[in-house]
Amino acid sequence: DELWKAIERVELKHSGVALDTVISESGANFSAGQRQLICLARAIVRNNKILIMDEATANVDQHTDSLIQTTIRQAFKDCTVITIAHRINTIIDCDRVLVMDHGQAVEFGPPHELLGQKDGHFAQMVEQTGPTMSSKLRKQAKDSYNQKRAVESQKSD
Structure with a gap:
C-alpha cells in the first residue's frame, strides 16, 4: 500500500509501472524522467530526511521537471534538500x-x-x-x- 501511494504521488501509477515491473540495468527500459520519478518514489518510501538532487531535471521534459519540483516541495517540505542545478x-x-x-x-x-x-x-x-x-x-x-x-x-x- 505504501509503495502504491509513493508511485501514485509521482504520477507513475498509470504509466505502466507496476510493483512487479522488471527494471533493467541502469533502468534502461525507462525514460530519464521515469527513472527520476522512480528514485523520488523510493526516497518517499524510505522517508528520507535528507535528499540530494544532482541535476535531477536536466534531461527531462518540462512536464516531468514540474512534477519533480512539485513533488519535492510537497513530500520533502520538512526535510533538508540539497539541489545541484544549473x-x-x-x-x-x-x-x-x-x-x-x-x-x-x-x-x-x-x-x-x-x-x-x-x-x-x-x-x-x-x-x-x-x-x-x-x-x-x-x-x-x-x-x-x-x-x-x-x-x-x-x-x-
Whole structure:
C-alpha cells in the first residue's frame, strides 16, 4: 500500500509501472524522467530526511521537471534538500542558495536577499536570463521569501 501511494504521488501509477515491473540495468527500459520519478518514489518510501538532487531535471521534459519540483516541495517540505542545478528556476524558491564559482563558494543566502546585491554573482546570473525571465524569477524569489517569513511569524505568535 505504501509503495502504491509513493508511485501514485509521482504520477507513475498509470504509466505502466507496476510493483512487479522488471527494471533493467541502469533502468534502461525507462525514460530519464521515469527513472527520476522512480528514485523520488523510493526516497518517499524510505522517508528520507535528507535528499540530494544532482541535476535531477536536466534531461527531462518540462512536464516531468514540474512534477519533480512539485513533488519535492510537497513530500520533502520538512526535510533538508540539497539541489545541484544549473537552471535558476529550479532553486529560486529554496530557503538558501550557495553560489559556486570555479569551485569556490562566493555567495550564500536566501535567493531574494542575494538578488538585492546588484553586483552579486546570483543577481548577475538572473539578469543574464533576459528581462522577462529575470522579472519572473525575481517575483518568484520575493513571493517565496515573503511567504516563508509569514509562516515563521505565525509560528512565533
